[in-house]
Amino acid sequence: MAEQQIPSASMSHLSIGEVLAFLLEEFPDVTISKIRFLESQGLIDPERTPSGYRKFYDDDVELLRCILREQRENYLPLRVIKDRLDSGEIDPTTEIPRPSGIKNIPDDGAGTDALFAHTAASHANATNAGESSVDHRQAPVHDPIPTDALPTDEPTAKAPPTPTPTIPAPNLLPGVVLTKSELCSMAGLDAAEFDNLESYGLITSLRGSSGIYDEGALDIARVSKQFLDAGADARHLRGWKVAADREVGLFEQMIQPLLRQRNPQATGQARQHLVDLDQLGGQLRDALMQAAMRHHFED
Template sequence: MTANPPTTLGATPVPATRRAAEARGRGGDELLSIGAVLAFLRDDFPEVTISKIRFLEAEGLVDPQRTPSGYRKFSAGDVERLAYVLRMQRDHYLPLRVIREHLDAIERGEAPPALPAPEARPGPLEEADRELGAASGAVAGVRLGRAELLAAAEAEEGELLEWESYGLVTAGPDGGYDGEALQIARLVAELGRYGLEPRHLRAMKAAAEREVALVDQVVAPLRRHRNPQTRAHAETTARELATLSVRLHAAMVQAGLRARPN
């Protein structure tokens, strides 16, 4: 990925945080540490964190240089790319996939796709929910009654009662079940076919609760922020962290299985 894309979006200047412009004005070829990039961006995006910058790098939205010892070094163009991504997320709620299309078009010297009409824009959590759903297999937008959940999970009433007794599946306040509950029910049922009972899955439940606590530690300061946009962004950040957690868990399980002797 090119580190320094063209700096125009049609007639609209590309992400111009004031401090990113200052960085470019100081010579353009100055390379910044990730901490310095964070300081530049936080004037305009107080919710940004080092973890967020690393997440956007992992998603291929920025490609900083690396020193021989492995430290990231960001150009002024990298800072502008990050500012563009953050602005498109904050102001237009664009998913990362669409933002990537914009940046790819800019790199080719083309006009990026038009921004969606206000009524067509997704909510701030929609894309993160889709990414988490893709990583975990959850079914988005589902609301099921008890009988519908049993039918979809191919389970019996007694099984569901046992799952609920262990806290593995939980109904909502209206007595219905969402997409995550459906996916959990399906997975618990599938694991049961291999002889794993709900009591065996308590460790997984406890691990998930610990991960939730870690995510809460990160997003709690954002939820208390005076800026309403920052408070709104807290939930998107929580979804992104959940997505990374699911990916990390899957990678660790696969690595552990590969390390087992044959």
């Protein structure tokens, strides 16, 4: 996709609205609120006029493009992007493509398969679209990926699906927050699916905020997406939310005697008791489910 030419320095700076207009062609989901959010997280730092209006120059726009590409193509959390920009590992001024997913993943290798699959799927989509342009820059070479491991936009058949291995997804670092568009991108949800899950209370924003989500919401969104692809509706998943709330309510009642003591030792015991109860609850749910489904597996 050809990028729009940014006005030269002789044309002074751009406003945030003008920057948005330049970015929308390549990033249809970007908004003014997203640009402001990136500034609040310290990823961009545009100049300000005496009256407080933002002033964007060529370097600012290229930096924004770099950040948005890292999110879209490599699924990197904002904190990781910021760290790598600060260290120079990500250079917004270079036009030489880096091997996707090799230098831009956590050291433990989490998410490698997902990033490689995303790269292969993007290449396949471009080929099917009949693109005739040739890129003479050296592209990264990866091992072939099984066709059934690639993401697809085709709707899942309503018949009960055959379980398939889940491709590991990039993990969100503790403390990193996401906007709605970022969460949808990382979980594979479209806007309608997200809105349905949120309307039934499965996905909730952080307390005291609107439209900001944490790693817990991302975990729920990813699991919910798999249920949706299997043919369930968001309203069906509401039962898990209700059951979880009831279970937590019971656990909280059981640790109240410890919490009333108001001392560090009792508080630590209460927390450990919660962990133990959660494990017991999981074991009981598994046993009940096995008992309820046993007749399906009997000859």
